[in-house]
Amino acid sequence: MHDSATSSIPSRPVLRGQRWLPILLLSLLLHTILIVGVSDLIPLPTPAASHDYKQAEVVAATLITPPAMTTPAQPTIAAKQVMKKQPVRQSKPMPQTEPTIERATADATTTPTVASTEEKTATSPQSTSSEAHAAEEHADASTPNYRVSLLPSALLRFDVEKTPANGSPMHGSGTICWQADPHRYEIEGEFGVLFITALRFTSSGSIEDTGIAPELYAEKRMRRAETNTHFHRERQTISFSASTNSYPRAGNEQDRASIIWQLAGIGRGDPTLIQPGASLHIVVAGTRTAEPWDIAVIGKEAMRVDGKEIETWRLLRAPRARFYDQTLEIWLAPELGWYPVRLRYTEPNGDVLDMVLTRLNVSASAGSQ
Numbered sequence: 001m002h003d004s005a006t007s008s009i010p011s012r013p014v015l016r017g018q019r020w021l022p023i024l025l026l027s028l029l030l031h032t033i034l035i036v037g038v039s040d041l042i043p044l045p046t047p048a049a050s051h052d053y054k055q056a057e058v059v060a061a062t063l064i065t066p067p068a069m070t071t072p073a074q075p076t077i078a079a080k081q082v083m084k085k086q087p088v089r090q091s092k093p094m095p096q097t098e099p100t101i102e103r104a105t106a107d108a109t110t111t112p113t114v115a116s117t118e119e120k121t122a123t124s125p126q127s128t129s130s131e132a133h134a135a136e137e138h139a140d141a142s143t144p145n146y147r148v149s150l151l152p153s154a155l156l157r158f159d160v161e162k163t164p165a166n167g168s169p170m171h172g173s174g175t176i177c178w179q180a181d182p183h184r185y186e187i188e189g190e191f192g193v194l195f196i197t198a199l200r201f202t203s204s205g206s207i208e209d210t211g212i213a214p215e216l217y218a219e220k221r222m223r224r225a226e227t228n229t230h231f232h233r234e235r236q237t238i239s240f241s242a243s244t245n246s247y248p249r250a251g252n253e254q255d256r257a258s259i260i261w262q263l264a265g266i267g268r269g270d271p272t273l274i275q276p277g278a279s280l281h282i283v284v285a286g287t288r289t290a291e292p293w294d295i296a297v298i299g300k301e302a303m304r305v306d307g308k309e310i311e312t313w314r315l316l317r318a319p320r321a322r323f324y325d326q327t328l329e330i331w332l333a334p335e336l337g338w339y340p341v342r343l344r345y346t347e348p349n350g351d352v353l354d355m356v357l358t359r360l361n362v363s364a365s366a367g368s369q
Contacts, residue, residue, distance in 0.1 A: 212265070
């Protein structure tokens with residue numbers, strides 16, 4: 001009894017599993033039918049469809065690019081047409097109007113431009129009055145020359161004060177070196193303000209019976225190129241590096257550096273000529289022109305030089321009317337051998353350069369006439 005009962009228990013699960021097998025098969029069949037039916041109603045995406053979509057995108061991209069290529073071609077064609085039309089329109093009237101305009105401007109502008117340059121440039125008064133200058137120089141040459149006794153060689157030191165027309169005065173120092181022997185002379189001058197050289201000049205030449213005979217004068221101002229004035233003995237002319245002007249040379253002309261020492265030599269050679277109201281007439285060559293200077297003797301003035309009060313003669317050179325040139329004032333001291341103790345330059349724009357002697361070193365071995 002016990003053996004039959006235990007052997008019949010495991011057979012039940014096998015029978016239950018056999019019952020579920022038809023149910024599973026039936027459910028699989030129903031799912032397959034359902035999937036087939038749904039796929040007919042709702043089409044799923046296929047590789048072919050996705051490939052068509054990509055092709056559509058590529059086709060759309062290629063269709064967009066042709067308009068972009070055609071649009072820039074239109075402006076270039078229009079630009080070429082405009083560029084072609086403009087020269088054609090301008091070239092037609094130009095051959096007709098150019099000759100008349102050029103002739104009219106040539107006829108109308110030649111004389112005004114010459115007049116304007118003569119009025120504005122520094123060479124205009126001199127070029128228009130060159131004949132008058134030449135006549136005056138010949139007249140000076142025919143008149144008796146001044147008696148001149150040139151000063152011994154010396155080194156002069158000055159205190160410098162430069163006062164701009166619209167500014168505050170500036171101070172500096174300067175030197176003038178005068179060297180002379182019986183046959184030759186040389187002048188070197190330099191003036192500086194605030195450690196800047198404002199003016200540098202040199203003059204060299206021979207010594208004649210009439211006094212100083214310059215051969216070359218060079219001047220260098222701050223922020224300007226150096227200029228040279230040539231006194232040609234062979235050609236008997238005076239020429240300039242800063243202009244094309246040329247003047248006859250009579251032999252008693254001076255430059256802007258030598259005129260000071262020539263005046264001192266005149267005072268030393270003939271003191272009777274230095275009197276109040278007197279006037280000395282000397283042709284002086286600058287950087288662009290040569291013209292006669294009328295140097296007036298103003299009178300005596302007392303000055304303090306190196307702590308001592310001395311008597312001086314004040315000489316004044318004022319430019320003539322309508323001449324754009326500087327004013328020069330010279331103080332000569334007979335008590336100091338007629339050496340210049342003060343120089344003052346006034347430019348046409350109002351700038352003033354004032355120099356007062358502080359030290360005088362005279363060479364004992366220097367020769368003089």
